[in-house]
Amino acid sequence: MEETTGVLKEGFLVKRGHIVHNWKVRWFVLLQDKLLYYKLEGGKKESSPKGRILLDGCTITCPCLEYENRPLLIKLKTKTNTDYFLECCSREERDSWALDITGAIHAGHPVQVQELHRMKNSFKLLENISLHHIVDKMRDSSTGIKLTLNVEQGNRYKETFTGSALVDWLISNSFAVSRFEAVTLASMLMEENFTKPVGARSTGATRYSDLSEQFLDDSTALYMFAETSKKMLSSKEELQFNISELSGTIVKQGYLVKQGHKRKNWKVRKFVLRADPAFLHYYDPTKEDNRPVGGFSLRGCLVSALEDNGVPAGVKGNVQGNLFKIITKKDIHYYIQASSKAERTQWIEAIKPLT
Secondary structure, eight states, X not given: OOOOOSOOEEEEEEEEOSSSOOEEEEEEEEOSSEEEEEOEETTXXXXXXXXXXXXXXXXXXXXXXXXXXXXXXXXXXXXXXXXXXXXXXXXXXXXXXXXXXXXXXXXXXXXHHHXXXXXXXXXXXXXXXXXXXXXXXXXXXXXXXXOEEEEETTEEEEEEEEHHHHHHHHHHTTSOSSHHHHHHHHHHHHHTTSEEEESHHHHHHTTOSSHHHHSOOOTTOEEEEGGGOSOOOOOOOOOXXXXXXXXXXXXXXXXXXXXXXXXXXXXXXEEEEEETTTEEEEEOTTSSSOOOSEEEEOTTOEEEEOOSSSXXXXXXXXXXXXXXXXXXXXXXXXXXEOSSHHHHXXXXXXXXXXX
8 A cells, every 4th residue: 555644635637648648537646755646446546546656856847738628737747757747627726736746846945945936926027028929929820829719608709718828828938937927918918909808707807907907817718819809709610518508607617526327337527517507517527629528507406415324325336425416407316426525515505506
């Protein structure tokens, strides 16, 4: 058994395979000197780790934009030059994992830790930076910022990018060293009319007088190149989900383990809870396309915690507990497993008011 005292952080991450570059969800445990990862078998974490990443001499890259369809990656390069790519479920989660892993890598070197905190809050924009140069780079078809179709409040905007995607891109292309610096740069691009806000969220922020508050480092705020504007709504693209279902405000998102309806096997899914309209959708985090594999309206749903003594009726496999159940208006039963009692409570409390 691997020593797992002094756990600094744990949770699900999506990891790229070494030999075959496919993506698999694993349960990661961060210790002072290593990251362990475990496979989930039938709804339970296996007792011994599937692998370990030694942190001594490791370098970390975050944001890492090597996979354009996986914007929330952290890259670790070990002393022996092995690359690990780990994907998180949200920007906040990614930044929190990156900070904790960086802290563990540098734990033996307090000077570097101080330097890190200084960097995080520092502000020293490159002197005489050329905004034209940045925009040319942003428009580069291979290494530039990825333009996508985004939906906000039922409107669809083609060729846009989110505020946090631009911040990630500016940092990973070394135009800025901290998010604070990148936001200032992004505000300047907007002020000089290279980019413009689209949609209610980002347009609303431009009313603030303080330049640093006008650009939102946020994954729901949309922007586009100024020349591309004229709100371009796309033609009916084949979407199996009604677009209005996905237009609500994201209230909560995270990885949870769900029991399948037919085969009753347990799989990790990324759950996204939205309000106005209230829907819970789930995605397969190993797949690249950003479409839900399932979802349902929360109106009229019943949600409840399941007791941890014994296996509740309807539940198959040797689960770890922390289960809850959602019964939809159409009487479909969903069994979901959180990774802790606290996480289960947070999800139930977030869903209840929306039913």
